[in-house]
């Protein structure tokens with residue numbers, strides 16, 4: 001099950017040595033749920049309105065839903081578009097840089113004992129989310145660049161040519177839809193605990209609060225960071241990550257068929273994204289065709305699978321986690337040479353297996369010189 005398939009012909013037989021690849025068919029990964037360590041928060045950092053890094057929680061916001069006894073929400077998600085919108089410059093390729101800065105500043109205080117980092121995988125949560133959903137994904141492929149440095153395996157996403165073309169040709173309606181997701185956050189979050197949201201201000205997507213987490217999938221220790229929308233000051237436990245809340249918007253649904261499709265496709269992505277860092281719930285705002293959110297629903301992460309448990313065309317958390325485990329084993333056994341300038345590029349398109357190509361230096365090398373040099377001291 002799931003081991004990197006080495007279609008290798010023995011070289012002494014003078015047969016061509018085929019590159020190894022990893023299949024992604026869900027049926028291959030339907031074993032029992034693998035071990036996944038309860039994620040714990042190692043630290044936090046913030047990116048400000050100018051996308052500058054700060055080693056603190058200044059960008060953390062506080063969950064502040066409308067009062068339950070009141071009239072209910074009536075959020076105009078199109079308000080402020082485009083005049084009060086400061087979108088992040090998507091041409092800037094940040095790679096793992098912000099996470100690496102955190103790691104550099106905290107490498108001396110990491111738990112897990114000496115050598116823990118040397119055995120770990122370091123990446124963004126969003127990259128792991130893509131791995132978890134791969135067995136079910138039918139639309140978008142991905143590319144992950146991998147480098148081994150001082151034992152640690154670093155994974156950093158590369159924008160595929162198709163994704164870049166789509167981004168550059170993004171239709172105006174899709175741009176507005178992206179804004180609406182951020183606007184929803186502004187209606188639901190306050191800058192101070194117990195404060196009220198202020199939707200009159202600007203939406204600046206340079207700002208981000210990121211949690212840095214430790215976990216382990218099977219035999220793979222993980223250090224990853226994810227952007228967190230807000231913390232709930234009234235959560236039963238104020239201990240991160242269990243105080244965190246993920247906010248999402250989705251189209252209002254009216255027919256059982258629409259709900260079924262939502263459970264099959266959207267809930268999978270929501271589950272994968274929040275399960276990884278241990279964020280216990282996702283609060284959805286459902287928008288009507290005019291762009292107003294008039295209803296909210298909380299989905300506990302650990303209950304999302306129930307909506308598709310009895311659906312033969314549903315998703316299975318075990319498949320997601322077993323595939324990710326298999327990919328990490330595949331990557332660990334492929335990226336053997338310790339060299340920050342060497343990149344193994346893992347590529348996947350729907351319907352095919354994960355394939356590998358090897359590259360040296362630009363344009364694929366992603367570990368910055370400032371990081372490599374500081375770590376070599």
Ligand code: 0WD
Nearest residue numbers: 088093094095124125126127129157208225226227247273
């Ligand atoms: O350069 C890249 N290819 C990426 C950079 C891809 C993904 C993330 N990032 C960076 C960004 O600096 C971002 O601040 O990682 C940070 C967030 O990482 P993540 O938590 O691992 O990303 P993900 O789980 O995919 O997305 C979480 C949120 C999104 O919220 P929704 O509700 O839409 O899932 O992070 C935001 C977005 O608000 N986000 C991004 N922000 C800036 N740049 C990006 C991005 N490329 N992707 C998602």
Ligand code: CA
Nearest residue numbers: 229246247248
């Ligand atoms: Ca969100």
